[in-house]
Amino acid sequence: MNEDPLALLPELILTLGAVAVLMLGSFLPRDRQWVARLVTAAVLLGSAVAATVALLGPDRLVFDDTFAVDGLTGTARLVCALSGLLVLGLMSEELHGDRREAEHYVLLLFTVLGAQLLAAGNDLSLLAVAYLLASVPLYALAGAARDRPGTEAALKTYLLGAFLGIAMITGIVLLSGLVGGTSYALLADLEPAARPVVAVGTVALLAGLAFKGGFVPGHFWVPDAAEGARTGAAALLTTVPKVGGLLAAYRVLDAIPREVVDWPLLVAVLSAVTMTLGNLAAFGQQSVRRLLGWSSVSQAGYLLMAVAVAGRTDLALPALALYLAAYAVTNVGAFAVPAALPAATRIEHYRGLAAGRPWLALSLLVLLLGLVGTPPTAVFVGKVTVFAAALDGGFAWLVVVAAVNTVASLFYYLRWIAPAFDRTGAAQAAPPAVRPIAALSAVTSSGASVLLGIAAGAVLAIDPRLLA
């Protein structure tokens, strides 16, 4: 009755598109791979357009209530597809002429698709399937460079993903066994009598989402993948799975009764640990991509604050959606800077960047300060709304922890910014070679991050259901 394939249009476009790109990539000569690139871009754009159209329609559950079409799904669809588009720009330049160019695009499309399904799934078994679909491309992308760091990244990602995936399926089995079905709606029937089993199941379920969201205890692969994968892939791996993982966590946890198991407290503690660990670990990093990897771990901590107050305040979902969108554009933009300067892998290589490449340096400044949460960038608005939501939901201590962490994070971002604007060493260092598309992406995303911050109200208004 509610089996309307059009409800899945954004996902169908991605699926068919991925297949088409795979075929194209196999049959096209190497100097005509741009066709595959173009098709990928069209597919992502089409998926985003379809997602926007779906957002304008009513909320509904389709296919036996296994799949939700609502504001949360719409956010995931839009953010993932548009991040994918930005990443495509980075990848196309980095992989130009590479034998496996088209395969990367297929993996990109599947990563986006997996993240969207994770967020949209309203059924435990669909969640498990989406987890696998979203994980397999990660393993391949992490190791696609086929060098030592890439191999280590792929191995770590694979082992952690497989292990936590099994934990998650165990949790799913426990929970669905208790309620006699896999739909999220049934989770409301969980009873206090079964509290120990529910607690174990919830924790195990959360373990898998921790891998996707890149928060403690599933965060170990993030810095390795950020450093070991190619830069475009690194931008993808630290952005899109996080969107899927966190939105999925929001949806499934919101369905589990708080009276039975106090998951808000668990999530709040995980949030505090994640942001603190991410920041502390980023302090001493010299490799810029590893630094960004740890920074993305700490960002997952802030994002979890909104998950912790899911259902307790009207602000939680708009805050999470806004912060995710802001984080995605800022983080991909921040990875675009190292992508534009492939020779500069360590912080000291950025010394004097402002003298030779003022626009790139300015973008780096805006993006990194954006990640700190400096106004008026988008992450600032996201942070304020997330903080307000956490305070509204009764986690005042978490807000204080997050504020202290924000100050701490400023330190390592400044460690990168300061040399870039240091003019004393500029004389001896010639401006390094720049990849134009990546540089343009960095400038564009820094502008977009400021615009999104200023136009935050209008962006939220795209979907009136996200407004409190």
Next chain:
Amino acid sequence: MLDLLIFLPVLAAVVLVAVPRVPDGVARVVLVVVTGVELVLSLGLWLAYAPRAGLTGDFAFERTLVWIPSVDSGYRVGVDGLSLPMLLLTTGLFFCCALYAWRERLRPRTFAALLLFLETACLGVFASLDLILFFVFFDLSIVGMYFVIAGWGHGQAARSALKFFLYTFLGSLALLVGFLALYAGSDPHTFDMVKLAQEPPLQGRPVAGGLALLAIFIGLAVKTPTVPFHTWLPPAHTDAPAVGSAILAGVLLKLGTYGFVRIALPMLPDAWRTWAVVAVVIGAVGVLYGALVALAQADLKRMIAYTSVAHMGYVLLAVGAAGLLGGTDAEARTVAVSGAVTQMVSHGLVTGALFLLAGVLQDRAGSYDLAAYGGLATRAPRFAALFGVAAFASLGLPGLSGFLAEFQVLAGSLGSAPVGVVVALLGLLVTAALFLVAMGRLLLGPAGRLTGAVSDLRPSELAAIVPLLALSLLIGVLPRPLLDVVEPSARAVVELVSR
């Protein structure tokens, strides 16, 4: 007009950065012209405000645009008798600094853009009627000043700039937590400053209100700075360029004290009355401590920096006294609050001038060491004359603005905080001593090691410094135009805090 006033500088800055190959000379002209236009605009605001709402202390030129409706935060700006003097001080000081920076040789285009950006940030804070907007501009001022110090400072500029950034950023985050507490405590939830002042949140909830005040207090105290949160100030001042120091002391410190009058007092009246005595103690101790430490400095800029700590102590003493209802009446408390505002203006003018004068020494001889100079009165008479006037203004000589401000503060606080006033008077005495000592070492006596290198003030420097001191004299002699605007709004704040 208010929107134009706030955003014109940043638009000019964007143009300066975006247009390729702007010659340095053009950048200098743009800086002077834009800051001049700003000064004229703010004077226009003053003239339009004074007769219209000056008697009631109401807000004028209000404007509201939706920004983040889900948390009821928006672009809300407006001016009243508390913010208008600050806006005028900001535009005036930036104009003088633009004149002074005429001779800046190091990347003048970027410097001009940065100063203009900073001007927008400062004006934005004073005009904000929304807590989030206030915070946005507050934070941007930190970013701008970081680059001024790091890029154009001397000595250990990078280190001092980092310390400044981290320390004041910590303060601003504490402030944000406090703002969020106000938001969460209000019903319906809002960041609207006017609404929050009308219906203060967290009334009758002493613990939550106290914690919110603690967060806001720490945030503002770091920025002001007050003892014991002042340790970032001396290195930042010492290593900043002259213009940076003048703006840091003249305008940026006021963002903190302004926050007390605008946010802490009216929005948390219960908590403020409970803890006002802490502000009094910190203020009085700050006055004495700042003066004593300044007395011991051998470095001119560090000395001026510590007198700033002392001068900000008066402001804190006054706002503290405004919250102590015993042994005083509303009129006395109004005098204290209006003294606090006058002190902000006066300190901005006088300390701005002092830092620009100190910059002249750095420019000529490359040192702030008091012992390296002497006999400047004969060598550089114009410098000596202006330094003398500035020093007397700073120590509170009658006839200059500092006296008026400190007299109001002390007279307004005497009834409720007599001990604090006595301690502050001791500090006043030490301040007088330290400026006399400094003048003796710099201006009189035999010529020092570096005296020969000091040539007298150039026209652009004169044009920058003389107006600041002339204005201080004008306020000292003819205070009514200023007080007529400040007093109604000060009275309104006193009424709000005694609810």
